[in-house]
Amino acid sequence: MLVTLEGLDGSGKTTVWEALRDTYSDAVFTREPTDDSWYGEAVNRAIGDDDADPLATLFLFTADHADHLSRVVRPALDAGELVISDRYSDSRYAYQGASLRDSDLKRPMEYIRGIHSAFTRPPDKTIYLDVDPETAAARSGSTNKFEQAAYLAEVRANYERLIEAEPDRFVRIDATQSPEEVLDEVEAALDDILADA
Ligand SMILES: Nc1ncnc2c1ncn2[C@@H]1O[C@H](COP(=O)(O)OP(=O)(O)OP(=O)(O)O)[C@@H](O)[C@H]1O
Numbered sequence: 001m002l003v004t005l006e007g008l009d010g011s012g013k014t015t016v017w018e019a020l021r022d023t024y025s026d027a028v029f030t031r032e033p034t035d036d037s038w039y040g041e042a043v044n045r046a047i048g049d050d051d052a053d054p055l056a057t058l059f060l061f062t063a064d065h066a067d068h069l070s071r072v073v074r075p076a077l078d079a080g081e082l083v084i085s086d087r088y089s090d091s092r093y094a095y096q097g098a099s100l101r102d103s104d105l106k107r108p109m110e111y112i113r114g115i116h117s118a119f120t121r122p123p124d125k126t127i128y129l130d131v132d133p134e135t136a137a138a139r140s141g142s143t144n145k146f147e148q149a150a151y152l153a154e155v156r157a158n159y160e161r162l163i164e165a166e167p168d169r170f171v172r173i174d175a176t177q178s179p180e181e182v183l184d185e186v187e188a189a190l191d192d193i194l195a196d197a
């Protein structure tokens with residue numbers, strides 16, 4: 001089973017993902033962008049480059065996803081493992097959907113979903129840590145072009161569209177709560193997900 005954690009920068013995904021390692025010690029913990037491949041390194045260069053072309057950036061993230069799928073996600077799922085990924089394809093739909101809003105693409109999010117549909121493995125469940133863009137930007141420190149409240153507001157609107165399209169896949173958690181409360185709710189959600197599997 002593939003469970004993903006999604007949300008704005010600073011929503012607390014990595015804090016939760018790290019804590020879950022103790023409780024679900026048999027699971028495979030992974031993330032996007034990957035932190036152990038040259039594809040991930042290329043993505044991180046694009047994140048840090050204010051002049052990086054948004055369409056080129058989409059394809060770098062998508063290449064990293066293809067490598068992540070074939071090298072980590074599919075083998076683990078084929079072996080019957082529980083995979084928990086800190087960010088996954090929805091990040092691309094939400095973030096690059098916003099970055100490409102003023103491009104020549106008519107419907108960027110649909111275009112990006114179309115590219116993925118030919119090869120991706122969709123998540124079985126997605127835990128969405130919901131936080132307002134101002135809190136997200138403040139917590140993340142606004143250190144790069146993605147961590148800006150105005151941009152994150154567009155990203156959040158895209159996440160809402162994704163949730164509206166697939167309400168059964170998403171579990172929304174109020175991520176403005178304390179870290180302890182957020183973790184409790186995520187663990188309860190994950191227990192329910194695994195019990196229903
Ligand atoms: N529920 C919370 N309440 C207040 N602060 C939090 C909460 N969860 C995480 N933080 C703090 O917010 C900052 C960002 O948290 P974290 O790295 O987990 O977020 P993230 O969603 O993984 O962000 P990014 O996507 O940018 O990596 C950290 O300083 C963390 O300690």
Ligand SMILES: Cc1cn([C@H]2C[C@H](O)[C@@H](COP(=O)(O)O)O2)c(=O)[nH]c1=O
Pocket residue numbers: 009032033047061087088089091092093095096146147
């Ligand atoms: C996977 C993915 C990520 N992003 C953005 C979101 C963040 O601002 C950075 C890095 O992610 P992290 O969780 O802070 O390490 O990249 C994106 O725009 N598109 C994606 O597909």
